[in-house]
Amino acid sequence: MGRYYWIQGVVMFFKRVVLFASLLCVLGLQVAHSQALLAPAENFVINRAEAAIVSRVAIARGFAANDPRIAATMTAMGESSTALNVVSTGAAIGLGFLGAPVWLTVAASLGILAAGSALVAGSLTLSRSQDGHVITAMQPLPVPVGADYPLGSVPQPGQPVASAMQDVIGHGVMNQGALIYHTSLCQASDSYCSAFPAVPTGQKNFSRDYGPIVVLLRTLSDVQAYDTYEQQFNSASGTVGRSGYDNGGSDSLNVTVAFQPNVDNTTQTLVEARTIKLWTPSGPQIQQSSQPAYWWTVGPGVAPVTGTDLSQIYGNLTDASKAQPLDPMTLAQVVNQTWQSAAAQPGYQGLPFPASQPVTTADVQPWVAANPSLAPNVSDLFRPASDPGTQTVPISPTVQPATSVGTDPASGTSPASSPGIDPGTGTTGSVCGVNGVVCTMNVNVLGDPGTASPTLESTPTIAMILDPIINPLPDFKSWAVPPHGATCPTPTFDLFGKSITMTSQCDLAEQHRGEIYGAFLAAFSLAALFIVLRA
Known part of the structure; x- marks a missing residue:
């Protein structure tokens, strides 16, 4: 036991x-x-860019650099962005980085990169599916091998006889710029394949292996043209002017080669779709089919990047794509939408949002040109808009990661008493604070605009304010209902040889004279008042 x-x-x-x-x-x-899969660390580049652009626009439109409403505008924009940042937490479908919001999440909440739309940044395009769940990034194609291809020392495709189409590889070389290399399967005794250079190492965007030789193409459009001609060649059995359908076979009507996402929207596969006209005993039949173009090998970085989380996108972007600058129009949209949202908040004390003259590319482009190192790029869209552990989005020209709004990160002091970043030029100098702090902003991005400083009208007195309400019209207070001499009508009619006079309605009206008088007095008084005021 x-x-x-x-x-x-x-x-x-x-x-x-x-x-x-x-x-x-x-x-x-x-x-x-x-x-x-850690999200990129916050750097607040977009936060500072928004503040700098607002400051520059305000000064260019005649507001004083030390106008406290500029600081109040930034504070309200930060509060508005914070609200969007909070709402986006846990609900960032397709636009979250490991489920957490980043700047692209906030921008989408502002209507930028909405479902079914796209955002272009240089040669990179970010698009969002109609249901909003999937993000696709189209990057510029990598530079492939072939720049040192010895064109003058390789055999050129031969010209076919009059009744024959050019072979598919020869047509690719002559029309799509295809390059041919020999592989390790090429025998030294094979004079055809050995005449081509050995296949090099390096980037190959699209390659098609024919055993002893391999064909390389640079772009997707070249691949589609290559496959389209191949299907036409096969349908016509390589004979010029021949119809495969007329000979009991089929004619190739259309060929489309494109990338398609898998069911999980995590990878893209090259797919060829075909439309053919097929001969049948009962007449022509149009058939459509598609299949993965497995005969082509796609190089790294060529296929679009697809994912349901931004972490799946960011890790597959090239360094060149991440460094693409944001379009000034996108920056203008971010500023406009945030400013407009902030101005709609109760108790807003910042600059009025210029709905008839919003921020445009022309307002942003000069600042971007003068401050290329401060302008946001694609990588900044994938960074948090707030410090770790917080959801507050600071909009300030001096804010830095892990620092409070309006604090100089170098010295920890207020920017009113220490140098900071000039939001107009990116150089050192005193800047306007935030959270209602009035300070001097030494900004001169456009020179003297030649516009006088705004002035305030004289403050009206209490009597001036109440007079239009108490005395709307001089004669209105002395108006009275005019006298009248009307009498109640008593109609008379003959019935069965007798004369009958109706007086009961007059008796009834007389019994309720006070109520009827009051009701009609009020109705006619209101009607008269509306007529007078409308005039």
Whole structure:
């Protein structure tokens, strides 16, 4: 019996050891996975750009650099962005980075990159599906090998006889710029393939392996043209003017080659769709089909990047794509939407949003040109809009990560008493604070605009304010209902030889004279008042 319990104890001990080891493995994998997918650290480039653009626009339109309403505008814009940042937490479908909001999430909440739309940044395009769940990034194609291809020393495609179409590879070389290399399968005794250079290492956007030779193409449009001609060649059996349908076969009507996402929207596959006219005993039949273009090998960085989370997108973007600057029009949209949202808040004390003269590309472009190192790029869209552990989005020309709004990150003092970043030029100088702090902004981005400083009208007195309400019209207070001499009508009619006079309605009206008088007095008074005021 004791041996039984001893064996049971040993078994339980090993079970616990195995369970503990399994938990360690799971936790280790989770830690490694989370570290591999950490969101880019916040840098507040977009936060500072918004503040600088608002300051520049306000000054260019005649507001004083130290006008406290500029600071109040930034504060309200930060509060508005914070509200969007909070709402987006946990609901960032397709636009969250590991479920957490980033600047692209906030921008989407402002209507930028809405469902079914796209955002263009240089040569990169970010598009969002109609349901809003999937983001696709189209990057510029990588530069492929072939720049040193020895065109003058390789055999050129031969010209076919009059009744024959040019072979598919030869047509690709002559029309789509295809390059031919020999592979390791080419025998030295094979004079055809050995005449071509050896296939190099490096980027190959689209390659098609024919055994001893390989054909390389640079762009997707070249691939579609290549496959379109191939299907036409096959339908006509390589004969000029021949119809495969007329000979009991089929004619190729259309060929489309494009990338399509898989069911999980995490990868893209090159797919060829075909439309053919097929001969049947009962007449022509149009058939459509599609299949993965497995005969083409797609190089790295060529396929669009697709994902349901921004972490799936960011990790597959090239450094060149991440460095693409945001279009000034996009920056103008961000500023306009945030400013307009802030101005609609109760108790707003900032600059009025210029609905008839919003911020435009022309307002943003000069600042971007003067401050290229401060202008946001694609990478900044994937960064948090707030410090870790917080959801507050600071809009300030001096804000830095892990610092409070309006504090100089270098010295920890107020920007009113220490140098900061000039929001107009990006140089050092005193800047306007935030949270209602009045300070001097030494900004001169456009020179003297030649516009006088705004002036305030004289403050009206209480009597001036109440007079239009108490005395709307001079004669209105002395108006009275004019006298009248009307009498109640008593119609008379003959019935069965007798003359009958109706007086009951007059008796009834007389009984309720006060109520009827009051009702009609009020009705006619209101009607007269509306007529007078409308005039």
